[in-house]
Amino acid sequence: MTDRPGLSKGEMEVARVLWSLGSASVRQVHEAFPPDREIDFATVQTYLRRLETKGYVTGEIQGRTRVYTPCVQPQSVIRESIHDFVDRLFGGETLPLVRQLIEEGDVSTDELAELRRLITRLEKQRKPEVQ
Amino acid sequence: MTDRPGLSKGEMEVARVLWSLGSASVRQVHEAFPPDREIDFATVQTYLRRLETKGYVTGEIQGRTRVYTPCVQPQSVIRESIHDFVDRLFGGETLPLVRQLIEEGDVSTDELAELRRLITRLEKQRKPEVQ
């Protein structure tokens, strides 16, 4: 597969911010952090540098500042992380995780309904003769 | 909360095996590893020692071997890990993860049905006036 080294906690945090911004300078990323998350400018800078080394973002000097742009889809990174996580905690089985997630009360009633719809849709999709 | 240091990947791997065994010596844990997972006896030993230091297991000499026993419920550790994971990857939102999990095709049709039942049960539970 894509043979990028995995992302650490902190790198993931920064990557998420950058994904949400699309493309940004260190300062912009730093400022986009939630206010309660105290983190030094230089720390963000280091993370972005490491993300570049690991091949997740590209940085380009524009004027006098360096602008970073993600070069991997969040989707794929997230998918890989999930896979890894499920492997590690549930030996690769998805269902126990899903069960835990929705049983644990972290899912609102509205969301439950939405999930039900999603399941219905998937079931139809898989049984095409129901036309 | 429980102020134990979190578990690393490898530690989690070993902890899971120990949970499944209930209580075991280093060798038993080592042998319980899936055959394709090559890992040194001494490495397992180190992990168990670290798990003990971190307060997740207790070790007791029985005869000439040390027998380790988990002293935290897998449930709570897993719950914490999930929480952490959801925070890091989805900013604390559970639903996107669930969606991803079941959309990604990792859930069989049978499991989908089971999920539906689970959802139904939860919905009833939350709406107790339904007799």
Next chain:
DNA sequence: CTTGACCAAGTACAACTGTACGTGTAAAGT
């Protein structure tokens, strides 16, 4: 008794992580 198997416990060590400081340089304010 001697040798080999087996194990506990200590030690090792490079890579990775979280966090940040320091230096130099260039733009912007005075």
Next chain:
DNA sequence: ACTTTACACGTACAGTTGTACTTGGTCAAG
């Protein structure tokens, strides 16, 4: 021109993690 501001880039450094070797002791087989 001088000073402050802002940033790039290199460097640092302790803690964690993955992985394992080493030393020294005990039990069992020869």
